[in-house]
Amino acid sequence: MRLTQILAHSGARLRKPGTWGAVGLFGLFWNGLRILSGPQSLNLGEAAYPFAFGALALGLSAAPWQWTADDRPAAPLGRGLLQALLWTVLGVALLSLLLTSTGNGYRGGRSGGQTVGWLSIFPPRMMVILVATGTFQLLLGWILADLDRQTLRAEEQAHLAREAKAKALQAQMNPHVLYNTLGGLAELARDDGRAAEEAILRLAGLLRTLLTHISKAQVPLEDERTLVEGFLALQRIRLDDRLSVSWRWDERLEGEQVPPLLLQPLVENALKHGIAPEREGGHLEITLTGTADDLRLRVANTGKPLPPDTPHGTGLTNLLQRLDLMEHRKGTFSLGTEEGRTVAEVRLTRGGRNG
Helix, strand or coil: CCCHHHHHHHHHHHCCHHHHHHHHHHHHHHHHHHHCCCCCCCHHHHHHHHHHHHHHHHHHHHHHHHHHCCCCCCCCCHHHHHHHHHHHHHHHHHHHHHHHHHCCCCCCCCCCCCCCCHHHHHHHHHHHCCCCHHHHHHHHHHHHHHHHHHHHHHHHHHHHHHHHHHHHHHHHHHHHHHHHHHHHHHHHHCCCHHHHHHHHHHHHHHHHHHHHHHHHCCCEEHHHHHHHHHHHHHHHHHHHHHHEEEEEECCCHHCEEECCCCCCCHHHHHHHHHCCCCCEEEEEEEEEEECEEEEEEEEEEECCCCCCCCCCCCCHHHHHHHCCCCCCEEEEEEEEEEEEEEEEEEEEECCCCCC
């Protein structure tokens, strides 16, 4: 892992309530053993030490096992062990400085007693504490790094499964668009052969655009508009002046990335069920508003009113399933009436599965 990834994992671990519960139990257990081991008093620094150590150990002890400077989830065993040993030695050295500065409670000597040589710096009681702490940090880091590796593997498998399902649903939309368009062309061919020829050429161009569009996991909203404009140009050949279109499109949001084919099913549904069945046709209003963190795609149409409790067709059902699979945004869909118009809206907010 890279440093930014390691810090993200450490931060996520420290945000879990269970982590702080473990830190609290560790600190109480440590101080309880000290009190029970003999008549001695604890100053504030000594009492706070195990809580601080527990938090740092849970937050950072996995780092040397994980650091690779690339996208691998963990270092090879030999490299990870070497890094962890160096990390532990550094931690023990800093800990020894902390313990020697907190008073005599950890030093273990009697009042007035003297020690010589290295025992004057690291008395037996402190040596036991340092060795136990270093060993604990080493083992805890390996365990946490392994848990993170398993979590990453499970998340990757879930991501691949969602991605495969989303691609299958996107691929399903390709023949669905084709089938509905061919149905309209069959009707047009009976009435106007030249218009049908033009429509077939436009359909070929639309399908080329569509195939490129659905091959991507994310596309800018600008591409969504381009696809819909091509689709509407094809439909105008059939509907002629029965169809009028207006755009209320915030161009500042065109660069935002979204899953492909979010807008086209809304437009297709409005044409098929609202405008085409009416002899006079109707008006289509396509809107993009909101912010980068709260996008709203809205299609409103006049024409045939929306019957109550209308079941969703293939296109909208497919759209709902794809919205449910989104990871980095939360997608919701609504369909209703407003001031005599049928209104369909997709809302995309930040904070999907991986937030």
